[in-house]
Amino acid sequence: MNTQHTVPTHIAQSTGEPVWLRRTLIGIALVFVGLFLVLPLAAVFTEALRKGAEAFFDAFKEPDAWSAIKLTLLITAIAVPLNLIFGVSAAWAIAKFEFRGKALLTTLVDLPFSVSPVVAGLIYVLV
Structure with missing residues (x-):
């Protein structure tokens, strides 16, 4: 007697939520991380290195x-x-x-x- 339960492939096994929903939420989270973490950090480093790496390292003197x-x-x-x-x-x-x-x-x-x-x-x- 087979007692194994199979979950359809379009349903995430860990949560029971549809895969498309999980991927959409992960995508939204990644966009927020990009907008509020990566983009400001990139702007800071771009502005810091605008006059070149030498000027950046001279600031540490x-x-x-x-x-x-x-x-x-x-x-x-x-x-x-x-x-x-x-x-x-x-x-x-x-x-x-x-x-x-x-x-x-x-x-x-x-x-x-x-x-x-x-x-x-x-x-x-x-x-």
Whole structure:
């Protein structure tokens, strides 16, 4: 007795969705990645290399450039571990426990997704 089930080839086996739908959604996602990630990066590198590679590398000889690079690396070395610790701790607490203030913690975690970076920048300037 054969108990194997076969799925038609026009249906994706992992999700049960039609293959054309899956490919369309992947295509839309790739277009967004191209528009919002690849295109701006290409524009930055094109503008940076507009005067040639020599001018680009000469910019690294400036003391202000090295100061900015050092500051960026220092802030990154501090912010990434702190965000990792806070993020994992908050996710663990929110997922595993019921406690007073859980809604506030969830709101604080979600706040950066709902507040525009422009508005956040204005808050720092105006306060």
